[in-house]
Amino acid sequence: MSPRQTASPTDGTAGTRPALARGAGQHVLIVAHEPDLAELLSTTLEPAGYRISLSATGAEALAGIAKRRFDLVVFDADVPDTGNFDRERRPGLPYRPPVLLLTECTSLDRLVPELGPGERDYVTKPFRVAEVLARIQVLLRGARPGPPRGNPLHLGDLVLDDTVCRARRGTRALDLTPAEYRLLRHLLVNAHRVLSKEQIGRHIWGEHRGDNAIEQLVSRLRRKVDRDAPALIHTRRGFGYWLGRPDIGS
Structure with a gap:
């Protein structure tokens, strides 16, 4: 099935067409070997501003980045010379734009961590146009607070390393999906601070998808993180979720 057939501007709910995220003239480099995918992305992003x-x-992408400053790169993981892109791009580039990676992978440990220490995010294929636009907007507005990427984040025996997009609890590696990884990082950066379901939804997906989606995501992450005591992910009923040691407080 082609990208044109699988991409959709709606969330799949009958009769619902949420407003799509829009840009403000930012310069985006699309790196896509497949003509249909390149056309779909360009005809979607240009009307969106x-x-x-x-x-x-x-x-070609390297040559373009060396000559001009792009605000963001949308990079299809199926580009044939991805390996060469990694080896050649490290030295001499004046600027590392944020990267939105389009991939069929579902586990972060397989998602081209070599693209560098700059801001990056992931959308799995087949993708929805609305999600691509939302993730682009999140990357462009720098919605990820906290320490620069490349410095491991940790709380007790919980460690998250952005350089390889992996997390562990003690000696146990956590096999996280992209959404679980984004949620864990957001909770860890805001340790001991209660985050509402709406705050979490907009950070993870660029939109609020409803309480049930957030509850299911938190539940999946909690099963992976809190297999070992003490529990680190907590619920503040009526308010949201927070991560931290209970003896320190919320």
Whole structure:
């Protein structure tokens, strides 16, 4: 099935068409080898308010980034020379724009961590146009607070390392999905602070998807993180969720 057939501007709910996130003239480089995918992305992003440049290979993308400053790169993980892109891009680039990676993978440990220490995010294929636009907006507005990426975040024996997109609790590796990883990082950056369901939803997906989606995501993450005592993810009924040691308080 082609990207054109799988992408959808709606959330799949009959009769519901949420407003799509829009840009303000930011320059976006689309790196896509497949012509249909490149056309779909460019004809979606241009009407949404972005200036677009196209590259069909990692080498072309490198040459473009070396010549001009892009606000963001949308990078298809199926570009054939992704390995060369990684090896060649590290030295000499004047600026590392944030990267939105389009991938069929569902586990972070397989998602091209070599793209560098700059801001990056992931959308799995087949993707929805609304989610791509929302994740682009989140990256462009720098919605990830906290220490620069590349410095491991930790609380007790819980460690999250952005350089390899992995987390562990003590010696046990946590096998996290992209959404679980984003949630854990958001909770860890805001340790001992209660985050509402709406705050969490807008950070994870760029939109609020309803309480049930948040509850299911938190439940999945809690089963992975809190297999070991003490429990670190807590519920403040009526307010939201917080991460931290209970003896320190919320």
